[in-house]
Amino acid sequence: MTTLPRPSRPSIAPPTGPLPALPVAKSRSNASPASRTSPSTLLPSPATASRAVSSSALPQRPSPKSHSSSTSNVPTLAAADTPAGPLPPGKSLRKTVSIGAFPQPPKHAGRTASHPPSPLSASSTPNNDSMDQRLSAGGSKSVTPSREGSIRKPAPRASLGGRSLLKSPLTPPSLLNGSGESVSVVNTGHLSLPSPPQSRNSSAQGSYATSATTFEDVTEEDSRGRSDSKTAADRNSLLKDGKGNVIVSVRVRPDVGVKDSKQELEWDVNAKRALVSYQGKEGGEYYYDNVFDTQDNNRRVYDAAAKRLVRRVMEGYHGTVFAYGMTGTGKTFSMQGTATNPGVIPLAITDIFSYIRETPQREFLLRVSYLEIYNERINDLLAGPIQSGLNGQVGGQEEIKLREDSKRGVYATPLKEEIVQSPTQLLRVIARGDNARRVAGTQFNARSSRSHAVVQIVVESRERAGGPVGSLKENKRSAIAPGGVRVSTLSLIDLAGSEKAADSKERRTEGSHINKSLLTLGTVIANLSGEKDKAGSEKDKASKGKHLPYRDSKLTRLLQPALSGNSLVSILCTIQIGSSGSAATANSHTGETLNTLKFASRAKNNIVSHAKKADESLGNGVDAGSRALLDRYRVEIQELRRQLEEQNKAKETTTEVKEKDEEEEKARELEDKHRHEEQMLEMQLARTALKERIEHLNRLILSSKSLGVNANRSFSSMSLQNRGSLLSNAGDTRPISARSSASHATLEVPGHGMSHASFPTLPLEGSEEDDSLGENGDGIASQTAQIHALQSDLADKNRYIGTLEKRLLQARRSSHSRVSMSLSQKLAASDDGGVNAAIAERDAEISSLRAQLEDKERMIAALTSAGRKRDNANDIGSDGSPASRRTSHQRSEGSNGSVNVKVKGSPISPVGLLSSPKAEREQQLADVTRMLDEMLSQRVDNATGARRSSLRPVSEDR
Numbered sequence: 001m002t003t004l005p006r007p008s009r010p011s012i013a014p015p016t017g018p019l020p021a022l023p024v025a026k027s028r029s030n031a032s033p034a035s036r037t038s039p040s041t042l043l044p045s046p047a048t049a050s051r052a053v054s055s056s057a058l059p060q061r062p063s064p065k066s067h068s069s070s071t072s073n074v075p076t077l078a079a080a081d082t083p084a085g086p087l088p089p090g091k092s093l094r095k096t097v098s099i100g101a102f103p104q105p106p107k108h109a110g111r112t113a114s115h116p117p118s119p120l121s122a123s124s125t126p127n128n129d130s131m132d133q134r135l136s137a138g139g140s141k142s143v144t145p146s147r148e149g150s151i152r153k154p155a156p157r158a159s160l161g162g163r164s165l166l167k168s169p170l171t172p173p174s175l176l177n178g179s180g181e182s183v184s185v186v187n188t189g190h191l192s193l194p195s196p197p198q199s200r201n202s203s204a205q206g207s208y209a210t211s212a213t214t215f216e217d218v219t220e221e222d223s224r225g226r227s228d229s230k231t232a233a234d235r236n237s238l239l240k241d242g243k244g245n246v247i248v249s250v251r252v253r254p255d256v257g258v259k260d261s262k263q264e265l266e267w268d269v270n271a272k273r274a275l276v277s278y279q280g281k282e283g284g285e286y287y288y289d290n291v292f293d294t295q296d297n298n299r300r301v302y303d304a305a306a307k308r309l310v311r312r313v314m315e316g317y318h319g320t321v322f323a324y325g326m327t328g329t330g331k332t333f334s335m336q337g338t339a340t341n342p343g344v345i346p347l348a349i350t351d352i353f354s355y356i357r358e359t360p361q362r363e364f365l366l367r368v369s370y371l372e373i374y375n376e377r378i379n380d381l382l383a384g385p386i387q388s389g390l391n392g393q394v395g396g397q398e399e400i401k402l403r404e405d406s407k408r409g410v411y412a413t414p415l416k417e418e419i420v421q422s423p424t425q426l427l428r429v430i431a432r433g434d435n436a437r438r439v440a441g442t443q444f445n446a447r448s449s450r451s452h453a454v455v456q457i458v459v460e461s462r463e464r465a466g467g468p469v470g471s472l473k474e475n476k477r478s479a480i481a482p483g484g485v486r487v488s489t490l491s492l493i494d495l496a497g498s499e500k501a502a503d504s505k506e507r508r509t510e511g512s513h514i515n516k517s518l519l520t521l522g523t524v525i526a527n528l529s530g531e532k533d534k535a536g537s538e539k540d541k542a543s544k545g546k547h548l549p550y551r552d553s554k555l556t557r558l559l560q561p562a563l564s565g566n567s568l569v570s571i572l573c574t575i576q577i578g579s580s581g582s583a584a585t586a587n588s589h590t591g592e593t594l595n596t597l598k599f600a601s602r603a604k605n606n607i608v609s610h611a612k613k614a615d616e617s618l619g620n621g622v623d624a625g626s627r628a629l630l631d632r633y634r635v636e637i638q639e640l641r642r643q644l645e646e647q648n649k650a651k652e653t654t655t656e657v658k659e660k661d662e663e664e665e666k667a668r669e670l671e672d673k674h675r676h677e678e679q680m681l682e683m684q685l686a687r688t689a690l691k692e693r694i695e696h697l698n699r700l701i702l703s704s705k706s707l708g709v710n711a712n713r714s715f716s717s718m719s720l721q722n723r724g725s726l727l728s729n730a731g732d733t734r735p736i737s738a739r740s741s742a743s744h745a746t747l748e749v750p751g752h753g754m755s756h757a758s759f760p761t762l763p764l765e766g767s768e769e770d771d772s773l774g775e776n777g778d779g780i781a782s783q784t785a786q787i788h789a790l791q792s793d794l795a796d797k798n799r800y801i802g803t804l805e806k807r808l809l810q811a812r813r814s815s816h817s818r819v820s821m822s823l824s825q826k827l828a829a830s831d832d833g834g835v836n837a838a839i840a841e842r843d844a845e846i847s848s849l850r851a852q853l854e855d856k857e858r859m860i861a862a863l864t865s866a867g868r869k870r871d872n873a874n875d876i877g878s879d880g881s882p883a884s885r886r887t888s889h890q891r892s893e894g895s896n897g898s899v900n901v902k903v904k905g906s907p908i909s910p911v912g913l914l915s916s917p918k919a920e921r922e923q924q925l926a927d928v929t930r931m932l933d934e935m936l937s938q939r940v941d942n943a944t945g946a947r948r949s950s951l952r953p954v955s956e957d958r
């Protein structure tokens with residue numbers, strides 16, 4: 001349902017309902033059938049020109065306080081507040097009231113000051129002049145090339161080119177401004193008005209004399225206002241006729257070079273009256289919504305012809321602006337402009353972003369595409385370079401096709417769309433497309449566009465989640481259901497120019513494609529009148545049901561949605577009056593110009609737009625065909641948020657699991673530690689057991705040694721036994737027997753458990769030893785042998801201890817578990833006290849062994865020293881004695897010891913021992929033997945202690 005805005009509402013408020021046409025006089029219904037412009041006739045016929053605004057189309061001046069005024073309330077010109085003065089006698093009210101009947105808008109100094117005079121904008125046009133000129137619009141053929149038009153009779157219907165753009169009295173004042181800059185000015189003006197009706201009327205600038213091009217919604221209030229002067233049928237027919245949504249403008253390019261005075265005389269361009277008239281052959285007057293003369297810049301063109309359309313697009317309507325005209329007449333100049341004089345496209349971009357800034361309650365998403373139709377092929381200008389192939393064919397891009405569906409209408413696919421977030425970004429994208437567009441020099445234009453270029457800006461918008469609801473309530477026109485996404489499209493099209501045959505083949509090929517597509521466009525537009533009448537009146541039987549060849553060219557196919565009424569349309573036709581500077585002859589140039597003007601007239605008369613604001617889709621965004629990126633993004637954002645939450649939860653869970661794992665790990669480590677300690681204990685026990693075994697074995701060994709030394713006063717060892725055998729064989733039996741018995745005694749020790757072979761024999765010293773023994777014959781030789789035997793014995797024991805230690809280590813490494821088992825059993829079997837006692841006992845044994853070892857070492861040292869002294873004595877006592885024949889080996893061995901041995905409190909001198917009488921010597925020998933025994937005992941003890949200390953680190957582990 002259409003919501004009617006209050007007239008004094010700010011212009012930026014979007015309408016809420018479909019956009020109907022401005023209620024204008026439906027000229028066709030009032031004109032005779034003969035007055036229709038035939039598609040085949042290029043020039044407007046007099047009949048067409050004679051189309052007049054019917055009285056029914058003219059709104060009556062409403063009462064400021066009441067909408068129920070009757071025709072009697074229609075003011076005369078005299079009643080109207082216009083400097084045009086009273087209506088001349090004889091003029092019918094119908095013809096003269098159209099403009100002057102309405103009160104003038106309040107004059108604000110700011111309006112004229114801030115805006116250049118415009119025939120299109122109430123806020124910017126000096127009203128008096130404007131009104132004067134409009135009152136004069138009509139039959140006069142006299143053309144004044146100046147902007148200051150003279151009063152003329154009303155223009156024929158054909159010239160009713162929608163001159164009243166933005167000035168309809170039926171439109172809310174806030175929507176009547178044509179430029180962004182004027183918004184605030186106009187608003188201010190309207191807000192100062194005492195009442196809505198007044199404000200509505202005050203903005204009227206006599207627009208009912210024309211086909212009223214305005215992009216306004218028909219509001220309730222508008223309808224009420226019109227009810228004063230219109231029947232319901234008239235109103236309905238006006239609503240059906242969507243002319244208000246189509247603007248046709250003509251722009252005249254300045255001549256280049258010398259002006260042709262003849263042509264100057266023939267042509268009249270009256271910007272204020274929006275009139276172009278030609279007095280030459282096939283001439284006529286052509287009225288449009290806007291006529292821009294050579295003085296007008298691009299800003300003015302944009303403000304009047306495109307600005308409001310652009311804002312409507314931002315509100316949800318589809319909009320199409322295209323430039324049409326002969327080559328070189330300024331289409332590209334108008335659409336793109338220059339750095340100092342920006343054209344429609346850059347100005348529209350600026351406005352789009354201004355609108356976004358002004359509309360904080362909504363959020364927008366913009367995407368842009370840019371294509372060209374070159375030689376009936378569509379190229380994507382944003383998809384990288386387009387390569388030229390053979391015969392002018394293009395390559396390097398996937399072929400782009402036109403498709404159609406009920407939602408999107410006709411669209412090109414696949415086409416690159418870029419999402420843009422700033423004016424600069426959007427301009428840059430378009431500049432990139434411009435660079436890729438086909439341009440070539442022709443004899444008509446040094447930089448002629450060889451293709452139709454289409455910029456499409458898709459605008460998606462949605463109410464902001466936490467938007468200012470209050471402000472929306474205040475403004476019904478912008479009130480929308482929250483959540484829905486509105487998608488609208490602004491198409492900005494720079495057509496290639498129609499042209500005569502060109503020089504080169506390539507240009508001719510291009511030209512033929514361009515001309516063909518433009519011809520198709522003309523045909524479609526011409527035939528639209530039949531379509532319109534089919535929907536509206538039954539009068540035009542001739543044109544009824546005419547074929548609309550949209551599919552005959554890609555251009556018309558692409559423009560189909562706009563031409564068939566789904567879009568607001570603004571057509572800018574460019575012409576050049578003089579042919580100077582053009583390669584075309586004056587005649588053909590004029591013909592082309594007239595063709596352009598006729599095209600514009602047909603477009604104005606035939607294109608009917610019933611553009612409606614795009615629905616707000618509440619799509620879930622999952623649908624792949626959904627066009628609304630905002631929807632898709634919203635769904636994607638929701639999905640990502642959900643994933644984020646899941647990840648957070650998962651993270652929490654992971655942390656919990658991790659903590660749990662850490663606890664378990666700690667428990668495991670603790671358990672391992674306990675187990676390790678147990679194992680260490682087991683190992684310690686195993687070591688203790690092995691030590692016991694070693695010590696036991698040592699004890700056994702030392703016991704046998706002790707037995708040999710202490711009990712029999714003899715050096716008992718296997719080596720000595722062997723030695724004794726040797727000596728026995730040599731014939732000296734006395735000491736041998738004693739030793740022999742000792743040896744036997746040793747062998748007879750029960751439970752020794754050690755084989756005889758495990759003790760290495762003492763190395764023999766050969767014949768020299770025998771000689772020495774034989775020479776002295778007093779046991780000195782046997783002492784030497786004893787020393788050797790003791791040394792050997794000591795070495796044996798050390799080796800044995802080493803072996804046992806090795807075994808202990810091996811046992812610890814390789815079979816600790818087995819040992820642990822057995823030990824644990826053993827441990828279980830014994831109590832702690834028993835183990836400690838055993839350890840203490842073993843320690844005591846080790847101490848005694850150590851002491852024995854030390855004794856042995858001392859004894860060895862003493863014997864060695866004694867032997868050396870004896871040698872010295874022999875050397876001194878008798879020259880040439882056997883001592884002089886001692887080997888160097890013996891000498892060096894004797895030199896090792898320097899031990900003073902004390903026996904019974906007095907030092908025993910080995911020299912004395914060797915030189916004393918025999919009895920003494922025996923006594924001394926016994927003492928020495930005893931002493932050696934003690935020393936041996938100490939020596940063994942020391943050695944064992946050393947071994948034990950080597951094991952200490954292990955035992956410390958316990």
Ligand SMILES: Nc1ncnc2c1ncn2[C@@H]1O[C@H](COP(=O)(O)OP(=O)(O)OP(=O)(O)O)[C@@H](O)[C@H]1O
Pocket residue numbers: 252253254294325326327328329330331332333334445447448449450495496497498574
């Ligand atoms: N209103 C104008 N004021 C000044 N110069 C203009 C105007 N219109 C066009 N021109 C100049 O005329 C030349 C041709 O203009 P433009 O290229 O825009 O023509 P066109 O209609 O796009 O031609 P084509 O169809 O061959 O591409 C350019 O040099 C341009 O600067």
